[in-house]
Amino acid sequence: MKDLTQGSITRALVAMAVPIAIGMLFQTLYLLVDLYFVARLGDAAIAGVSSAGTAGFVILALTQMLGVGTVALVSHAVGRKDQAEANLVFNQSVLLSAICGVLTLVAGFVAGGAYVRSIAADPDVVAAGIAYLYWYTPGLALQFALVAMGSALRGTGIVRPTMMVQMLTVILNTLLAPVLISGWGTHHPLGAAGAGLASSVSIAVGVVFLWVYFVRLEHYVGLDPQQWRPHPALIRRILNVGLPAGGEFLMLFVILAVIYWVIRGFGPAAQAGFGVGGRVMQGLFLPVMALAFAVTPVAGQNFGARRYERVRETFRQATALSSALMLALTLLCQWRSEWFIEVFTRQPDAVEVGATYLRVIAWNFLATGLIFSCSGMFQALGNTWPSLASSGARLLTFVLPAVLLSTLPHFTLMQVWYLSVASVTLQALTSLALLRREFRRRLVASPEPPGAAASAAVPVTSSLEG
Template sequence: MADKRDLTAGPTWQKLLQLAGPMVFGIIAVISVSLIDTYYVGQLGTQELTALSFTFPVTLTVSSLAIGLGAGASSVVSRAVGAGARDDAKRLATDSLVLALILVVAVAIIGFFLINPLFTLLGATGETLALIGRYMRIWFLAIPLLVVPIVANSIVRAVGDTFWPSVVMVSSALTNIAITPVFIFGLGPVPAFGIEGAAIGTLVAWLVTVFGAFALVALREEMLDLTWPAFSVLANSWKRVLAVGLPASLGNAVNPIGIAVVTSFIAAFGDVVVAGFGVATRIESLAVIPMLALSSAIGPFAGQNWGAGKCGRVAEALRFSYMVCAVWAGVLGVFFWFAAEPIIGVFSQDAEVIGAATTYLTIVPLSIWGYGVVIISAGAFNALGRSHYGLGLYLVRTAVLYVPLSFVAAQFASSDAVFYAIAAANVLAGIAVGGFALYWLSNHPAPEPATA
């Protein structure tokens, strides 16, 4: 392995930034797709924007399957690489991709036939529900084109390369940005599809991701083992991946499920508040990119160092990441205090939508360091093969704090009070989770590597 890909030696902060730097651009690219969709759909009208806001937590939840399986693949592959077991890493990588394809096809079929009952449960009705159905039917058909490449990119990152996966993500996003308005509004022989056009543009862009990700994992990294495995070998690989991937999928799904539940609380205050909440959370997802990049970087870093028996470097990486989260949250708090309203105005001209979204962005971002601590800590535990701890950390933030506090605020106050409840949940979760993660590492030394 090239020295720059060996994460078990050299300054911890330097290795983390080496991994996270390219991921910043890749994550910007991915999240920009959601923002572009929000911008153009917002031009169609407030009702279309409301419909898209209802879809956001559901699409995130389904995408969590991919992220979780990617975490499982990255965990087992990075630990195998750190221990020097390259052949085992290739077998695990290949079997992870097969597993991802099987599972996502099943989820897509189930989701396609449950669109109306699911979104009715979330509070969508009438024309809004009809618009959601038009968008989600195409989205569910397209989702296999995203899930398998996410797992493939996770495998490439597990060997220490975050640059080329980011290039693939950027290329896909640029494709989406270029073609989405064409499908939404029409151009030349292409008719105007309206809200469906956003989903069609996403589908085409994900095709780019499929080809790029497979070129990396198969040709550049040579991480595919195309020999037909014995069923016992395949079953063992799937068991190892799912041992991490299943709790990681559930953990990643906890946050968007929490957003979906809180969206249903906020629906009581009207469609315009739902639209404002949806726009604000999309902008917030762009604002937390440095923390998302660190949560992606901590996986291969923690996995390789744990596999090499270097627990101290994992704890050092967490402390550095927590510090970055705190500084970045302070920057966001100041920035949105002055810039929230003009930014929201880009996505909607409705005064009530602007008001609700602006209120959210002047309250919540200052607390977002706590959310960063949760996702980074969970990423580290996933990489160590302790994904049940990662799931527990997400549940503390969302099920114990975020949803209950928001429910109480919604029952006895206003949408503004819900936003303050979200901020409180972030802060309390950050304190509890960060303390637990560092305490656990100080009392659980890494195992000795299996091979030199």
């Protein structure tokens, strides 16, 4: 465990954000490695894998539900120095991860094909998307176990073990992808199906390694089968914090699915260009997303310890850092956005769509950074419903106008991109207003508890702490 209620907030944010960013970078490389080899199969394969990959946002929403609730409650317990509560939260999270994993397997194999057919542009795209999704479904199911364990560690201020496991899975995926997708060494290429299989195998290995870490090395929170019996009251607390966060990602999934649906008339090249541009944008956002992930345990522990000025300072520091990073990324995308797209495809139509998308969407990077910081703070405060409300504002102001625009005779892709910029800006303003209200309501001036300074004794650490 690492005590985040003492010392420099900026140093704590950066110290956590760096390994989180490295882990997320490797996680993005996970996607980009698959995309690199799938791109060699043509636009239909790219569009199929990208389209089917949007189903991953449903899983991301559910893992976010689990992870956010776990981080928030564990960090609050750590701030109060309540190790027993932190352990119980973790083990109930493990129980929920098993339930969600089983449901994912059932849903993926039963409904995956119908979903891909509903959004893909043509039969070749459908075939590639279904093949990829079926083989990727086991990996999606195992994501819940990774998130439960990684979130508990993050709540205690430890992030290095998760980073190391993420690096391991990406290295393994990089080795398997050319073999399974392109048939290197075997002369039996599996195409899009190979991309899904490589990911599933790699994730399974990662789950095993992180499980071994908990069994052998972690001492503050640990696996305890006796605590896997359902505790309904605690599960409700986890879900009360996590469900709105999961709802945010479901809304993002709806937005992405709508984009694929409204641009399907422009053909596979348009879907491929948007798919590559979206993956690149995710990669560019990594440093800022890592900061937002660091905000939750830092502010969460201080909220649990009732050190409210440090909670406010965490938001100020995170906002300043994220704004500087997003400004640099905006300028980079305005200068040479096509460089990022050409790494993955040389098809002129796909490059044009992807580069134009990045250039326009870059204008809302600053707003996106504010949204990330606000989201991390809502999670730290243990109330993510305001964050869901701001995402709802974006959903309403994007989806309905996008569908209406798609029915007009002179509908263009640029209209979709600019509409997205406007809706994200509105979401950022809504988030800031709601966070100010939460600060007034929940950070009520209160003296620090007696002995707060004394509680800053030497923190308990685990052998791979980071």
